[in-house]
Amino acid sequence: MTESVIIVGGGPVGATLxxxxxxxxxxxxxxxxxxxxxxYQDQRALALSYGSRAILEKLGVWxxxxxxxTAINTIHISQRGSFGRSLLKAQDHxxxxxxxxxxxxxxTQALDEALNAFDGVNVIYEAEATHIEPAPDAATVKFNHESxxxxxxxxxxxxxxGGRSLGDIPGIARExxxxxxxxxxxxxxCELPHNNVxxxxxxPMGPVALLPNGKDFSLVWTGKEDEVAAVMALEDADFLSQLHQHFGDRVGRFLSVGKRLTFPLKLSYLNPVTAPHLVVxxxxxxxxxxxxxxxxNVGLRDAYELAHQIAQTSPEAWGQDAMMRAYQKGRKTDTKRGLMFTDFLVNLFSNDIVGVSSLRGMSLGLLDLLKPVKSRLVRKMSFGSRG
Ligand SMILES: Cc1cc2nc3c(=O)[nH]c(=O)nc-3n(C[C@H](O)[C@H](O)[C@H](O)COP(=O)(O)OP(=O)(O)OC[C@H]3O[C@@H](n4cnc5c(N)ncnc54)[C@H](O)[C@@H]3O)c2cc1C
Structure with a gap:
């Protein structure tokens, strides 16, 4: 019998793999x-890069x-209290x-349906992994299923x-x-149509994003835990008027709000992302x-690149040192750049030192004039380190 690759977790990344x-x-x-x-009813809005679309297209899912x-044709970047702003437009790139x-x-539904069309995949639902053990010959997962x-x-x-269920794995450190x-x-x-912007x-509270989603917008409003808790506790009408005050007038007044959810923000990564016969x-x-x-998007590229690595390696060598090193080498730059770029933006725009704020406003204005810099930024955001 041919050996199966075992995947723990059938979210978008596991299912893409x-x-x-x-x-x-x-x-x-x-x-x-x-x-x-x-x-299937999870309304969480994922922002897919153009490169992620290309992956899903090759798999016939897109x-x-x-x-x-909903397409994003323009990204409008601005800073509260400053005139500097930058526009990234798809047509310019x-x-x-x-x-x-x-x-x-x-x-998730589209990926599941695509998987159903294949005989070679055995999806075991309601199977909760409780322990994972990497070892020199094979990795083992213990799980609870049907009691x-x-x-x-x-x-x-x-x-x-997704990183939320299992504790430490021997040989892998988490930062x-x-x-x-x-x-x-x-x-x-809101009052005005989004026009795919x-x-x-x-x-000063933190970045706030409005993403066009269907006819409406998905909102991501970030801030210190206590500030977000205060906004979370507001009645809908107060929430909408506070959002208007916070975000400004670009999309007119906000008219209604759906169910609100919060989650803590962190930067977290494993080093390394492999152990004998195990990849995370x-x-x-x-x-x-x-x-x-x-x-x-970085997660989706992990899945896609790992599948290529597996296909290029003979099954006898799966999970061995050479394969693990090759996978890590291929993913390191992309992951590191994603982490650094994100952390850089958070730190840059969280800094309230006098003068830094107006410098940021100027930088946004400047970015708007520097076409090569904008093109590089768009390529990196669209395709990762291969952009
Ligand atoms: C509350 C929340 C809200 C978010 N909102 C946004 C957002 O608005 N926009 C955005 O772009 N990103 C958002 N994210 C991040 C986004 O969800 C992730 O980037 C994306 O889901 C990662 O995909 P994944 O497949 O790696 O993990 P997940 O989507 O977390 O999938 C993991 C899968 O593994 C399964 N699983 C977990 N533990 C076990 C176990 N022990 N055994 C077996 N199966 C298991 C889970 O049921 C799940 O199906 C949010 C994250 C969270 C936690």
Whole structure:
């Protein structure tokens, strides 16, 4: 019998890996803690780069999703209290769009449906991994399924659980920097149409982003934990007027707000992302501040590149040192740049030292005039380190 790659976690990153491996004829067993379909209603708005669209297109998934995705044709970057602003436009960079906004639920459903079309994938739902053990010959996962504790081993086990469920893994260190900030995410409607413009506004409280999503906007409002908690506690009408005050007039008045959710912001990464016969990918390997919309896209590239690495390696050598080193080498620059760029933006725009603020305003104005710098920025945001 041919050996299966075992994937723990069937979120967008784990499912993309499973699907890419299926396209290459490689058998997969995927353990997913949730019940089948339970994530399909998740309205979390993911910002997909143009490069992520290209990956989903090669897998035949984008074609099913396109009608549910909202294109971002322009990104408007500004700073509260300053006139400097910069516009990034898809047409200036020969791209049909700078990115897309898509719900987590729609993406998960499309990936699941694409996986169903293959015989070589065995998805076990309601299977919760409890322990992972890398070892010289094979990695093992223990999991609970149908009220029984079970285990599976493979010469290649991939952890794509989003980083929230399992503790430390021997040989892998986790570096974490908590920003002490939370993100509040929700949907809002407003007076003016979005015209496919995404707004990123830097304020003393923290960055606030409005992403065009369907006819409405998805809002990501960040700030110190207590500040976000205070905004979270407001009645809808007060929330909308405070948002207007905070964001300014660019989209007119805010008219309604959906369910509000918050989550803590952190920068976190593993070093290394592999152990013998084990690879960690997606949010489980690195978590970033949402300011530059990089985290999810870096995770998708992890999945895609790992599938290529697996296909290029003979099964007898899966999970061995040479394969692990090659994968890490291929991903290091992209991940590091995503983490550094995101952290740089957070620090730059969180700095309230007198003078720095007007310098930032000037830099945004300057960025608007520097075409080569803008092109580089757009390429990096669209395609990662290969841009
Ligand atoms: C509350 C919250 C809100 C967010 N909002 C946004 C947003 O608005 N915009 C944005 O771009 N990004 C957002 N993000 C980040 C975004 O969700 C991630 O970048 C993206 O989901 C990463 O995909 P992933 O597949 O690596 O992990 P996940 O999407 O977390 O998927 C992990 C999968 O593994 C499964 N799993 C977990 N533990 C186990 C286990 N022990 N055994 C088996 N299966 C397991 C889970 O059920 C899940 O299906 C948010 C993150 C959180 C936590």
């Amino acid at each position: 499973a699907l890419t491996l299926q396209h290459k004829g490689i058998a997969v067993t995927m353990l997913e803690a949730r019940a089948k379909g339970s994530a 074609q099913k999703l396109e009608s549910q995705a 020969d791209l049909p769009a700078l990115g897309y906004v898509l719900s987590y639920g729609a993406l 029984r504790s079970q285990q599976l081993s493979s010469s290649l086990l991939v952890l794509a659980d 974490t920097k908590m920003y002490g900030h939370d993100a509040l995410v929700t949907k809002v409607t 995404a707004y990123e506004r830097f304020t 990918i997606g949010n489980a390997a690195q978590t970033m501040h949402p300011v530059a919309g990089q985290g999810f």
